[in-house]
Amino acid sequence: MVKNKKAQLKIQQMAFMLIAVTLFFVLxxxxxxxxxxxxxxxSSEVLEEENAMLLVSELSNSPEFSCGEAFRYGxxxxxxxxxxxxxxxxxxxxxxxxVAAIEIRKIYPAYxxxxxxxxxxxxxxxxxxxxxxxxxxxxxxxxxxxxxxxEKNAETGExxxxxxxxxxxxxxxxK
Amino acid sequence: MLKxxxxxxxxxxxxxxxxxxxxxxxAIFLATRIISTEEASLDATTTKxxxxxxxxxxxxxxxxxxxxxxxxxxxxxxxxxxxxxSFGNQWISISQKVFGKYSETGVNVNFxxxxxxxxxxxxxxxxxxxxxxxxxxxxxxxxxxxxSEEYCFLDVPEEIINGIPLQDxxxxxxxxxxxxxIMVCFAGGSNCDITVNYGRGYVEKNNERLYFSGNLLYGxxxxxxxxxxxxxxRLMQRTQHLALLYYDKSYFISEKCQTDFKEDLLAxxxxxxxxxxxSDLDRIYLLSETILEKNERGECQLW
Numbered sequence: 001m002v003k004n005k006k007a008q009l010k011i012q013q014m015a016f017m018l019i020a021v022t023l024f025f026v027l028x029x030x031x032x033x034x035x036x037x038x039x040x041x042x043s044s045e046v047l048e049e050e051n052a053m054l055l056v057s058e059l060s061n062s063p064e065f066s067c068g069e070a071f072r073y074g075x076x077x078x079x080x081x082x083x084x085x086x087x088x089x090x091x092x093x094x095x096x097x098x099v100a101a102i103e104i105r106k107i108y109p110a111y112x113x114x115x116x117x118x119x120x121x122x123x124x125x126x127x128x129x130x131x132x133x134x135x136x137x138x139x140x141x142x143x144x145x146x147x148x149x150x151e152k153n154a155e156t157g158e159x160x161x162x163x164x165x166x167x168x169x170x171x172x173x174x175k
Numbered sequence: 176m177l178k179x180x181x182x183x184x185x186x187x188x189x190x191x192x193x194x195x196x197x198x199x200x201x202a203i204f205l206a207t208r209i210i211s212t213e214e215a216s217l218d219a220t221t222t223k224x225x226x227x228x229x230x231x232x233x234x235x236x237x238x239x240x241x242x243x244x245x246x247x248x249x250x251x252x253x254x255x256x257x258x259x260x261s262f263g264n265q266w267i268s269i270s271q272k273v274f275g276k277y278s279e280t281g282v283n284v285n286f287x288x289x290x291x292x293x294x295x296x297x298x299x300x301x302x303x304x305x306x307x308x309x310x311x312x313x314x315x316x317x318x319x320x321x322x323s324e325e326y327c328f329l330d331v332p333e334e335i336i337n338g339i340p341l342q343d344x345x346x347x348x349x350x351x352x353x354x355x356x357i358m359v360c361f362a363g364g365s366n367c368d369i370t371v372n373y374g375r376g377y378v379e380k381n382n383e384r385l386y387f388s389g390n391l392l393y394g395x396x397x398x399x400x401x402x403x404x405x406x407x408x409r410l411m412q413r414t415q416h417l418a419l420l421y422y423d424k425s426y427f428i429s430e431k432c433q434t435d436f437k438e439d440l441l442a443x444x445x446x447x448x449x450x451x452x453x454s455d456l457d458r459i460y461l462l463s464e465t466i467l468e469k470n471e472r473g474e475c476q477l478w
Contacts, residue, residue, distance in 0.1 A: 058233035
């Protein structure tokens, strides 16, 4: 009777031990998975940032932004501001460049305060928000561009190209 | 007393063996899962990196760019395309060679603003990327040609010989062609894998006829018929939106200067919307030439 009880106790001890060992390994597994996935999240964010960085330097060449030959000299890093005013109302482009936000800010001539462009105040404004997703945004990457438009001389009626210095800004989604 | 031979194992041992086996299997299972997750994550990271590397291939007016991509191990880049949504989707995924077999991770990365012309998959260690502008008549996008195999261009017509992409895997000298190269014949002949009828504007491969114009010639040569037709349709989806953008721009600047081809832009947008396959390209190009002419002689150019 006493021998039987001792054996039962040993089995119980072993069972508890095995459960503890299993739990220990499961916890280690969970810990490793946590580390691996946090690394993945970080690397995905780094890739998004890298994408935004490279995109901003090439975005001005894409047909939706570029001046093409509409202005006197075919320019690289030239953005057609009249096109941008149309583009900002085209919702189809919301996911097209796979970034969280794109905007253009005029730098020169300098404005006293920030004025968002609209049909009513264009071209007397300095911020053109092309789109902005409602997500947590990372730091903005920027590139200098010339922002050009057609202007008409009020006195002579002559049409001329007006180009200003601006910054094209792209932000990525922070996860 | 009759003694039968049997294995005497106590309950404790039996219990330990069963649980031990369970723990071992659990450990093996977890290790395999971690390895496959790592493999998938590596493939996804490389795929995303390839997408990022495609950004500098964006060209400005009349430009073309060539780049190479060398990966440490044998890799297969899978190219998929669909026409869903406003602009369609470009999908790529990669599989790395492990023990002589390509892994099947199923991790696809999609983006709307790139157009890759290649076979369904391209494999090797060194990949060639070449980009050219697609204009109809305004710039629509950059076409990216992805290749890894060697191509031998035979009897290339004089008018395009200087425009052939300058990359190591495209040979125009018959003498230097390797037997395993893909033969692209511009004047017919035997042993041709791809036949180009430059005058009539079509390429014949896999018993299918792919129509082209301008830089799409290389798209037709380097892509599988399915990818080519799908990418052209995607280009037309973007053409439709750009035509609308220029149409709106012509109204937007109408106080400063007038354009007389607003209706043509609308027609181009509609033609692009109803585009079925590459045989419709002729119709679109005809209209685009009229628009180009009107844009060039106008008071203000729209693009």
